[in-house]
Amino acid sequence: MKLYYFSEMPHHEFPDEEGDKYPSLRLEFPNRFFDREKAAANYQRYLTEYEFADQAGFAGLMINEHHSTPSCVNVGVNMTAAVLGRTTRRAKILLLGNILPIEDNPVRMAEQLAMADLISGGRVLSGFVRGVGVETWWSNSNPVHNRERFEECHDLILKCWTDPGPFRWEGRHYHFRHVNPWCLPLQKPHPPIWIPGTASPETAVWAGRRGYTYVPFLVPFEIARELFDFYRQGAAEAGRTVTPDNLGFLICAVAAETKAKALEAGRHFVWRMGPTLRAPAEWFAPVGMRSRAGSQFALRARPRSLSAMSYEELLDGQFIVAGTPDEVIERFARVQRELGVGHLLLEAQESRMDHPTTMRSIELMGAKIIPAVAAL
Amino acid sequence: MRPREETISVGGIGVHTWVGGQGEPLLVLHGAGGNRGWTRWLDQVSARFTVWAPTHPGFGRSDDADWMESIDDLARFYLWFIEAAKLGQPHLLGHSIGGWTAAEMATMSAGALARLVLVAPVGLKPETGEILDVFYYSPAQLLTMTVHDAKTVPEWQELYGRPPTPQDIEIATRNREMAARLTWKPYMHNPRLARFLPRVTNPTLIIWGREDRVVPVECGEQYRRGLPNSTLTVLERCGHLPPIEQPDAFARLVLDFLGGDSRR
Numbered sequence: 001m002k003l004y005y006f007s008e009m010p011h012h013e014f015p016d017e018e019g020d021k022y023p024s025l026r027l028e029f030p031n032r033f034f035d036r037e038k039a040a041a042n043y044q045r046y047l048t049e050y051e052f053a054d055q056a057g058f059a060g061l062m063i064n065e066h067h068s069t070p071s072c073v074n075v076g077v078n079m080t081a082a083v084l085g086r087t088t089r090r091a092k093i094l095l096l097g098n099i100l101p102i103e104d105n106p107v108r109m110a111e112q113l114a115m116a117d118l119i120s121g122g123r124v125l126s127g128f129v130r131g132v133g134v135e136t137w138w139s140n141s142n143p144v145h146n147r148e149r150f151e152e153c154h155d156l157i158l159k160c161w162t163d164p165g166p167f168r169w170e171g172r173h174y175h176f177r178h179v180n181p182w183c184l185p186l187q188k189p190h191p192p193i194w195i196p197g198t199a200s201p202e203t204a205v206w207a208g209r210r211g212y213t214y215v216p217f218l219v220p221f222e223i224a225r226e227l228f229d230f231y232r233q234g235a236a237e238a239g240r241t242v243t244p245d246n247l248g249f250l251i252c253a254v255a256a257e258t259k260a261k262a263l264e265a266g267r268h269f270v271w272r273m274g275p276t277l278r279a280p281a282e283w284f285a286p287v288g289m290r291s292r293a294g295s296q297f298a299l300r301a302r303p304r305s306l307s308a309m310s311y312e313e314l315l316d317g318q319f320i321v322a323g324t325p326d327e328v329i330e331r332f333a334r335v336q337r338e339l340g341v342g343h344l345l346l347e348a349q350e351s352r353m354d355h356p357t358t359m360r361s362i363e364l365m366g367a368k369i370i371p372a373v374a375a376l
Numbered sequence: 377m378r379p380r381e382e383t384i385s386v387g388g389i390g391v392h393t394w395v396g397g398q399g400e401p402l403l404v405l406h407g408a409g410g411n412r413g414w415t416r417w418l419d420q421v422s423a424r425f426t427v428w429a430p431t432h433p434g435f436g437r438s439d440d441a442d443w444m445e446s447i448d449d450l451a452r453f454y455l456w457f458i459e460a461a462k463l464g465q466p467h468l469l470g471h472s473i474g475g476w477t478a479a480e481m482a483t484m485s486a487g488a489l490a491r492l493v494l495v496a497p498v499g500l501k502p503e504t505g506e507i508l509d510v511f512y513y514s515p516a517q518l519l520t521m522t523v524h525d526a527k528t529v530p531e532w533q534e535l536y537g538r539p540p541t542p543q544d545i546e547i548a549t550r551n552r553e554m555a556a557r558l559t560w561k562p563y564m565h566n567p568r569l570a571r572f573l574p575r576v577t578n579p580t581l582i583i584w585g586r587e588d589r590v591v592p593v594e595c596g597e598q599y600r601r602g603l604p605n606s607t608l609t610v611l612e613r614c615g616h617l618p619p620i621e622q623p624d625a626f627a628r629l630v631l632d633f634l635g636g637d638s639r640r
Contacts, residue, residue, distance in 0.1 A: 137512075142560035144442075144553055280514065287511055288553040 001244075001336050001376045002059035003365065004094055007349035007358075008072040009046045012271065013038045019070075024279035026069040026134045039073060047083060049349060049358050054088035056366025060125065062094040062345050067138040071276035078112040085120030093120055096196055096215070096345075097127025100153035101146040102139035107179055109153070110160035114185040122186035125213075127194040128154055130203065133286045134279070144288030147202070149173045161190035196250070199298035201230045202291060208234025208242070215248035215345060218273075218319050221338045223301040224249060228339070244342030249335055253321040253346040254353070255328045255364040265361065266315070266322025271351035273306040273314060325368035332369065336376045344373070379414045379422070384430065386453065386460045392437040393430040393461075397422025400490070401466035402634065403458065404429040405474030407617075408510065408555035409522070410547065411436050416531055417619045420627035424635060428461060430454075432474075434554030436547050447473065447499070447558050447566065451480035455488055467634050469493035471619060472591070473559060476566075479599070482580075483572035491634055492580040492606075494599060495626075496591050496616050498564040505592035507564045511556055515548060524587040524615035531620055564591075573602030580606035581633040585614030585621065 014033040022029045050061050063080045066072035074080055077095045084093050093116070103109050117124040130150050136143045152171045156179075159167070165180030185191050195207040197216045207214040208231035216224040228247060235242045252269040256262035277284075290298065306319065314320045321331045332344060348365075349358045379396025394414055402425040406412065411431040418427055432450060433441035444450060454477060458466060467490045470478030475497025482489055498507055510518055519526075519536060526532055540548065580603045584596040593610060600608040609629060611618055618626045 140561055140563075142556060144557045144560075280512075282512055282514060287549070287556050292549075 001332070001341065001373045002343050003332075003370050003373065004060035004062045004248075004343060004345040005050065005053035005058040005091075005362065005365075006062035006064070006250075006345055006347045007046055007049060008064065008066070008272065008347065009042065009074040010272070010349075010351055011035070011039055011042065011070040011073045012351045013042075014070065016275070019275060024283060025071060025276050026279055027137055027283055029070065033070070042073075045355050046349070047087065049355070049362065050084055051087050052359060053348075053362050053366075054084075054091040056362050057370045058091050058362075058366070059343075059370075060092035060094045060345075061088065062096055064096055064129075065099060066132075067135055069134065069276065071272060078109075078116055081113075081116040081124060082119055085116050085123065088120075088123075092123050092125050094125040094194060094345075095127050096125075096194055097129045099131035099135050100128050100157075101130055101149040102135050102141045103149075103153050106153045106156040106174055107160055107176055107181060110157040111181045111183045113157070113191065114161065114181065114183045117185040117187055117191050118183070122191075124185070124187070124191040125194050126191040127196065128157075129196055130200070130289075133282070133284045133289055136286055136289060137283065142288075143286040145173060146289045147291070151206075158190065161185055194248070197227050199301045200290065200294040201227070201297050202294060204228070204230035205234035205237075207231060208236075208240070209238045211235065211238070211240050211246065213246055213248055213343065215250055215343065217250045218252075218306065219301055220317060224339055244340055247339065247341040248343030248345055249339055249341045250345040250347065251319060251321060251335070252350065253328060253332075253348055254357070254361045255323065255325050255369060256357070256361060257324065257364075259323055259327065261357075262322040262324060262327075265353055265357050266320050267311055268351035268353040269320045269322075269347070270311050270314065272347070273309065273319065275307075277305070277307045325364050325372075328365075328369055329372045332373050333376055336373070379418075379427070384457065384461050386457045389433050389441055389453075390439045391430045391433065391457065393428060394418075395426070395428055397424070397426045399425045400634075401426050401428060401463040403454070403463060403466045403468050405454065405468070405470035405477050406432065406435075407472030407474050408551065408559070409472075410551040412535060412620065415535075415620060415623065417623035417627040417630075420624070421630055424631060425467065428463060428466070430457060432554065434557065435551045441554075442557065444554075444558060447476050447480055450477050450558060451484060455481055455485050458488060465490050467491045467493070469495065469630065470497060471495040472616065473498055473555060473564070475499070476564075476569075479569065479573070479576070480566070482576040482578060483569065486576050486578055489578055492576070492578050492603075493583065493630055493633065494580060495583045495618055496585060496588055497582075497595070497599065498559070498591050499566055499569050500595050500598045500602075501562075501565045501567065502592045502595050503598065505594060507592070507595075508590045509563065510590065511552070511560075515552070521589050522616040523621055524585060524613055528613070529617075529621050530623060535620065570598070570602050573599070574604060576603055577605050579633075581629065582606055582608040583618055583626065583629060584608065584610050585616060585618050586610050586612050587614060588616045590616040 065077040431438040475494040476499030
């Protein structure tokens with residue numbers, strides 16, 4: 001099993017009591033609390049941690065994108081990919097990912113991803129996501145078109161990468177009369193595509209049909225297994241065999257020399273489960289964004305929201321892993337046994353987890369955990 | 377007068393429609409909340425007019441129309457509906473997004489319509505205020521925001537007094553999705569509509585609630601200025617739902633206006 005390092009690049013640089021005054025940290029928490037000096041320093045710090053994770057032996061560096069929220073100030077996943085493409089050497093760069101439904105220019109997206117792939121020497125893993133509702137509000141993109149735009153944007157990007165130009169695209173949501181990108185990815189036919197899943201059975205089936213790597217995020221094991229069943233159903237329809245290399249899983253994890261230190265560090269993950277997910281239902285799931293089946297599955301997938309769980313419950317449910325290297329290895333082995341995945345994505349820094357703690361955790365993972373789980 | 381329910385086929389779409397009353401035809405277009413059925417004001421107006429109250433495609437029990445993108449599409453659809461249902465040259469009354477649809481229909485084909493009643497229509501960008509972002513709030517929050525004072529709404533109990541059934545919830549979700557489909561961007565308005573309003577010389581009554589928290593009453597002034605043959609009546613202590621907040625006063629206004637001058 002391969003491990004991937006991930007930080008949301010949080011901007012938790014404001015008094016919590018200020019955030020508490022608003023219905024959510026997303027969309028309406030005023031950006032006068034954005035600290036430009038600290039943000040400038042944080043980007044340097046976060047990129048250093050990614051670079052260290054590359055040196056430590058992580059198989060991949062995962063980056064993501066959100067908007068209008070201090071929980072993630074990585075506002076341009078392709079920009080980060082380009083930077084890491086230049087400053088790292090070995091690890092794959094996993095963009096998980098670009099939010100396709102809110103993208104108005106898939107041709108530019110195809111070009112930027114191709115450029116990142118070229119700069120990185122062909123290390124891009126191109127994740128495509130439907131996004132959470134917050135990004136729909138941020139972009140003022142119609143949520144009822146979310147899935148249609150996701151699929152059409154995907155189709156056009158793939159065509160840019162694989163069909164010789166020039167060509168014309170007249171779809172329902174995208175219209176381009178002269179498509180001929182003078183920037184194509186190094187990897188042939190194109191960078192591998194990854195798809196995350198939180199609740200939509202349709203997405204799992206869709207990814208399975210295409211053989212894309214599918215990664216449930218922070219769901220209970222039994223829900224991940226159900227989503228993998230949907231994935232297998234899609235794969236079977238297309239006559240594809242599913243191997244561990246098709247499947248991934250995302251959890252939060254930190255390692256330290258002692259259990260006490262690790263548990264102290266792991267507490268920082270509670271912020272991303274609680275305060276950063278607090279919002280009226282319409283903000284995360286605007287009308288029409290999910291199908292009826294997706295909405296019903298989401299209710300079942302999250303009988304209790306992560307924000308309602310205590311730190312201890314999050315540890316018990318293995319949404320968060322925090323321990324000594326041996327303890328962490330044991331927990332990761334359990335994920336592999338339960339789910340049979342080939343890729344484990346680790347949200348390994350959060351909230352106010354400091355630089356030394358983060359670096360030490362990366363170091364321990366590189367020295368002990370990565371080699372131990374490689375054989376799983 | 378007991379209404380009947382019909383399904384009228386327009387362009388292959390079955391449109392669930394309440395029909396009742398006697399007299400000249402009056403086409404009634406509902407708002408984003410959906411077709412509330414044969415409510416008290418309709419019963420009063422149907423004493424002198426034959427009311428046709430269709431449920432928009434994609435709403436309630438009408439067929440889907442997920443190809444529609446805008447109120448323009450809905451307006452063209454209802455001009456077709458008028459022909460399909462053989463309404464001749466009906467009076468047209470629309471509320472909220474139904475009012476916007478009515479205004480667009482008039483700019484497209486003023487001669488197809490007799491008199492117009494626009495009730496708190498969206499469609500124009502307010503000059504100073506904002507139209508409430510209805511999709512940003514839960515249905516429960518919206519219910520209290522759309523009326524001035526729920527306690528004064530005579531049919532509140534019949535309409536909202538019982539817990540919704542699964543079918544009610546399904547229809548409410550469907551209504552909200554179709555409303556989002558038609559009005560998301562530009563949000564609840566057509567930046568070009570004002571340019572076409574001067575074409576509409578049909579006698580027009582604009583009705584607004586003074587306490588409308590969804591669409592500012594200044595939009596009523598903007599419509600009045602844009603429509604050459606219009607008057608604006610503002611109801612005091614009334615929110616965004618005049619037909620159910622003040623059904624008797626509302627029905628009287630409509631009857632007085634439609635029953636006035638002879639048809640064009």
